[in-house]
Amino acid sequence: MIRDQETLHLLKDSIARFVREVLIPHEDIVAELDAIPDAIVAQMRELGLFGLCIPEEYGGLALTMEEEVLVAMELAYASPAFRSLVGTNNGIGAQGIVIDGTPEQKAAWLPRLAAGEIIGSFALTEPDSGSDAASLRTTAVRDGDAYVIDGVKRFITNAPEAGVFTVMARTDATRRDAGAISAFLVERGAPGLSLGRIARPNSMPRAAW
Ligand SMILES: Cc1cc2nc3c(=O)[nH]c(=O)nc-3n(C[C@H](O)[C@H](O)[C@H](O)COP(=O)(O)OP(=O)(O)OC[C@H]3O[C@@H](n4cnc5c(N)ncnc54)[C@H](O)[C@@H]3O)c2cc1C
Known part of the structure; x- marks a missing residue:
């Protein structure tokens, strides 16, 4: 429209x-x-x-x-x-x-994304899950007030520039269906977050936790 x-x-x-x-x-x-x-x-x-x-x-x-x-x-x-x-x-x-x-997440991130002050990125694909995204293996386990995310992502557009990642992770490791997958906002610089090789022909880009 x-x-x-x-x-x-x-x-x-x-x-x-x-x-x-x-x-x-x-x-x-x-x-x-x-x-x-x-x-x-x-x-x-x-x-x-x-x-x-x-x-x-x-x-x-x-x-x-x-x-x-x-x-x-x-x-x-x-x-x-x-x-x-x-x-x-x-x-x-x-x-x-x-x-x-949430209203808090919108207020915290959207103005900065709209202004181009930070780059947003979306981390769903993994080395062993692409089209069948619901089979992803990255896990998110609650630890007090926080979650510990453990896994490897690949083909993540703009990962090297990103200030915030929307990361898909499984919150219930006993379930294989998509209903056990949640989205987490992970800030650049979060402890344990590292970037792998940047996408080049014949190479694999990765963002790993
Ligand atoms: C330029 C680019 C940017 C990307 N950016 C992002 C990003 O920002 N974030 C992110 O999370 N991911 C991103 N991706 C990853 C993209 O989402 C995956 O490449 C896509 O989901 C396919 O996964 P795969 O490459 O593992 O291939 P696979 O899923 O392994 O598929 C391989 C081949 O098998 C075929 N195939 C798969 N399943 C079936 C089936 N059931 N029946 C018949 N044929 C099938 C496919 O059509 C394909 O030809 C990006 C990819 C590219 C190329």
């Missing part, structure tokens, strides 16, 4: 200009550095690209699905590296919090 054609047109126009004037001319340097220069990330923040799909009350633009697709098509004229950087904040890295977060 498109709520306001004129506003959407203005947004698409400014993104299209940014793509052609800034992003496309920097594709080669991004490929060479394997990173997006900070000055460009700052401009992406200013344009609101990190909060496209986060509710307005948390500083996002609250685009509908149709609006998001039209904006993504503009962004996709440039290298997918740029869309990938903002992709997890608008999608899997934030939507778990948008849909099912």
Whole structure:
């Protein structure tokens, strides 16, 4: 659904200009550095690209699905590296919090994700569970007021940059079904969290606890 054609047109126009004037001319340097220069990330923040799909009350633009697709098509004229950087904040890295977060979790994380101050990431896939995600082996065991999460994840988009991970873990090791899996918000720097090799052709990215 498109709520306001004129506003959407203005947004698409400014993104299209940014793509052609800034992003496309920097594709080669991004490929060479394997990173997006900070000055460009700052401009992406200013344009609101990190909060496209986060509710307005948390500083996002609250685009509908149709609006998001039209904006993504503009962004996709440039290298997918740029869309990938903002992709997890608008999608899997934030939507778990948008849909099912507590008011405290929403207030703590969504404004920072919408502003691009931190990157959100989603850690579901494991070395031995992909399509059959419900067979994941990572466990979360309650220890007083906290949970101890133990497991290995792989193919986690934006893991090296992430400030917060939505981590799927099994809270009841005796059950194999999806009903025993919960989502945990794990902050970068949490004790025991380590990153493995970064994704390269013929290598496996991992985030391990
Ligand atoms: C670019 C990229 C980014 C990703 N980002 C993330 C991320 O941010 N977070 C995250 O958690 N994961 C991420 N993933 C992982 C992604 O979700 C998994 O790759 C996906 O779930 C498939 O799992 P798998 O690679 O283990 O393949 P498998 O599940 O092992 O599948 C291998 C092959 O078997 C086929 N297959 C599987 N099951 C069946 C079946 N029942 N019947 C017939 N055929 C079947 C599949 O179609 C496929 O061809 C990413 C993957 C990619 C490529």
